[in-house]
Amino acid sequence: MVCLGNICRSPVAEGVMRDVARQHNISVTVDSAGTANYHVGDQPDKRSMTNAKKNGVDISSLRGRQFCIDDFEDFDRIYVMDENNLKNVLALAKKEEHRQKVNMLLNELHPGKNMPVPDPYYGTDKDFEQVFQLAHKACTAIAEKLKKERNE
Ligand code: 4NP
Numbered sequence: 001m002v003c004l005g006n007i008c009r010s011p012v013a014e015g016v017m018r019d020v021a022r023q024h025n026i027s028v029t030v031d032s033a034g035t036a037n038y039h040v041g042d043q044p045d046k047r048s049m050t051n052a053k054k055n056g057v058d059i060s061s062l063r064g065r066q067f068c069i070d071d072f073e074d075f076d077r078i079y080v081m082d083e084n085n086l087k088n089v090l091a092l093a094k095k096e097e098h099r100q101k102v103n104m105l106l107n108e109l110h111p112g113k114n115m116p117v118p119d120p121y122y123g124t125d126k127d128f129e130q131v132f133q134l135a136h137k138a139c140t141a142i143a144e145k146l147k148k149e150r151n152e
Contacts, residue, residue, distance in 0.1 A: 001105070002089055003081040006034030006064040008128075009117050010081060011044040012052050013105060013135040015059035017142065024143040026150070032062070033071065035088040039064035047120070051128040055136075072098035079105040079138075082116035106134060108141040 001013035010032035017030045034040075042064040043049070052059045069092055071078065078101050080086045086104060093099045106115040117134050120127035 001030070001032040001079050001081075002035065002067050002085050003032075003117075004034055004036050004085060004119065005039045005121070006032055006066070007039045007042055007045045008048050008120055009131050009135075010034065011059045011062045011064075012048050012057075012131050013079065013081070013117070013139065014062060015052055015057040016132065016135040017139040019057050020136070020139040020143045021146075024147055026143055026146050028146065029075075031071075031075070033065050033067035035067050035085055037066045040066055045121070047125065047128045048131070051125065051132055055132050057132075067092070069094070072101060076101060077142075078102045079108075079142075081105055082119065083114060086114070105138045108138045108145070 001010040001017065003010040014030050014032035021028045021030070044059050044062055049060050067089060072093060078089060080089055080102060086102065089102050090099060093102065104114050105117055107113065117131055118127065120131050
């Protein structure tokens with residue numbers, strides 16, 4: 001799960017994906033990263049932690065890291081939150097195989113539409129709740145798809 005700072009959106013998506021995978025009884029390795037390095041080592045934004053907690057997901061142990069080229073090898077799917085993240089991640093891809101792994105998170109709900117999970121950094125509590133709900137819907141779609149693919 002990739003956003004710009006790895007403190008607002010992608011840690012929520014990481015926590016939600018883990019939680020939803022557990023509920024669907026599927027085994028996945030989930031991580032998150034930011035395209036920028038401003039918040040490496042930082043805990044998620046307080047507003048993201050509070051909102052996730054309110055929805056039953058604890059993301060307080062997560063720490064920011066920057067997306068790196070190894071991630072293309074280490075993960076099967078790379079979900080980005082918006083088109084800037086998409087551009088920045090694709091700029092690091094050196095092979096078609098790696099480019100193929102990258103998709104907008106909400107394309108799992110609205111294929112090909114490239115709809116963003118809007119950046120809530122300068123927003124309100126409502127914007128953080130929207131991030132959680134969008135991540136929850138998309139991660140549920142991912143879990144259901146993986147379950148089918150694996151015939152579980
Ligand atoms: P995120 O949000 O990409 O969802 O983690 C942001 C976090 C930090 C900044 C911008 C967006 N920033 O400018 O520091």
